[in-house]
Amino acid sequence: MLRRTLLAALLLTTACGGGTGGAPGTIEYWLWDSAQQPGYQKCADAFQRRHPGLRVHISQYGWDEYWSKLTASFIADTAPDVFTDQLAKFPQFVDLEVLRPLDDLVPTADIEDSDFQEGLAELWKGKDGKRYGSPKDWDTIAMFYDTAALRAAGVDPATLGELTWNPRDGGTFEKTIARLTVDQNGVRGDEPGFDRTRVKTYGLAANGGGGDNWGQTQWSAFTGSAGWQATDRNPWGTRFNLDDPVVQDTLRWYFGLVQKGYLASFAAIGGNNVITADKQIQSGIAAMGLSGSWTISSFTGLTDAAGRKLDIGLAPTPIGPTGKRASMFNGLADSITTFSRQPENAAKWVKFMSGEECQNIIGRSGVVFPARPAGTELAIAYNRDERKLDVSAFTDHIADRTTFPLPVTSNAADVTALMRPALDSIFLGEAPATSLTHLNQQLNELFEVSG
Structure with a gap:
């Protein structure tokens, strides 16, 4: 417990200094799944067409390296603006106060729980009731x-x-x-x-x-x-x-x-x-x-x-x-770090990733089930038509309400x-x-x- 307390103090001290981030107008985004990177690059390209003054730079790391680099980046003040978050890791980041509440940023303030599969968005709220992650996908x-x-x-x-x-x-x-x-x-x-x-x-x-x-x-x-x-x-x-x-x-x-x-x-x-x-x-x-x-x-x-x-x-x-x-x-979400020097721009990217256009791009890739129901339907169709695979063994859990959430605790x-x-x-x-x-x-x- 002492070690965790000291790490929290170190991270909070570092956070007060502000993150280095990337070049002006460049949003640094990290993810770990190489299979999802092509889809999110398509999302980044679409985002940049909508926001000509902004650019998204995507960095992909393997699972183990991803989390060790992320923790190190918090300490070294080199954290990305936005990163793919996971429910098993998310509570500790909330405890350490290295995540920025999305409710406090204009682009993400109007995200609604009802935009996503039932019960998914609530998992990404802290004990204070604020939202710290915008859902990107779900899994069973x-x-x-x-x-x-x-x-x-x-x-x-x-x-x-x-x-x-x-x-x-x-x-x-x-x-x-x-x-x-x-x-x-x-x-x-x-x-x-x-x-x-x-x-x-x-x-x-x-x-x-x-x-x-x-x-x-x-x-x-x-x-x-x-x-x-x-x-x-x-x-x-x-x-x-x-x-x-x-x-x-x-x-x-x-x-x-x-x-x-x-x-x-x-x-x-x-x-x-x-x-x-x-x-x-x-x-x-x-x-x-x-x-x-x-x-x-x-x-x-x-x-x-x-x-x-x-x-x-x-x-x-x-x-x-x-x-x-x-x-x-379970599911993943996108979180904004307290180290970002351009939180409003970062929030624009997070909002875009959880929006219909990007969610549909990801759905058509067939890699995961997007958080929005419409994106999920596109993923189901991709598996049926391209892979000749019936994925109802996964999706019936949603329809039949036979799911239970991954435990989220401090x-x-x-x-x-x-x-x-x-x-x-x-x-x-x-x-x-x-x-x-x-x-x-x-x-x-x-x-x-x-x-």
Whole structure:
């Protein structure tokens, strides 16, 4: 806590001096997703035609480098005017007061919650009720699968839409991933003689313990469909519910799939250098995997060793004990730093990115689902017409209201620092799911100390 307090003081001191920014009239914009850069360059070109005296310079960095450079830029007074923000990171930036309220700037003062998918804009408001991010897109979770692997296992893809799970025996979902699992001798997970210690292809891809993102692409679809909520309220909850038997039973079952040989192990996914779910399916490590809608282009672009395009399908998350399926509802937004020397110009760019023209450009690129419903429809059409892919496994969560938001709390960096090793230990089989009770106490103490 002391370290966080000192960093906050350092950042606030730096912020008072004003950012260096770029050349006069040049808005510095950072993003991390290379797949989205071409679309936003088109948006920048359109913006510049509308504002001849302004220019947008886009810098793209890989995920890990992006956040380390951003933090360093706050300290060194070299922060961009605008950057792509993420909900898991956003609360800490609010705590450190390095984000400028969009309500205080003329171009973005009239942004309305109703402009975007229901419930999305509210997540980007601080405890003071002010808006610190303008939504750019949204995402949900679904299951990607290799149709050839299903065919070899005799699994009809049509059955995936009706899979159910429970923490006692895993339901038809566990039966299916057992069938899709194959050991080194060609024995399947539901057949006599299966060797869980020598697995060739796992039924389900893994993506680590999930401690840095509340299990978004790991276990959140299961805890959500079991009726569990991470905090007492969202956003800005102050009490955690990791001592709830519902989440502990769910994670005991989920991580127990590793011991059964059905879920890719820590070693199988490359240890700390996690092999992503798309690459696990591409290499034959896994037959199926939970992932987010932002990875559609990655999955649909997969090829085999001979360069042939893989036939990838989509299925919804399984139905849980509540009788419903569920998905975490997340998204990105654009935030303006307190370091910008041209906040009004920066706000013009932010307003343009969340407006209809840019959102439609992004929708037509098919990389993500834009925050505006009209842009989402264009993305759905792109996937249907260009990729021949039905993306309703993602979008039905919105229509059916089966989403729940990623938890937004203060002390976000401290929460992640505690959660990551605790969840990794359960994934590795080094700690039981009941250890979450101690973690819950540690998380709640963060708020007692900071409060």
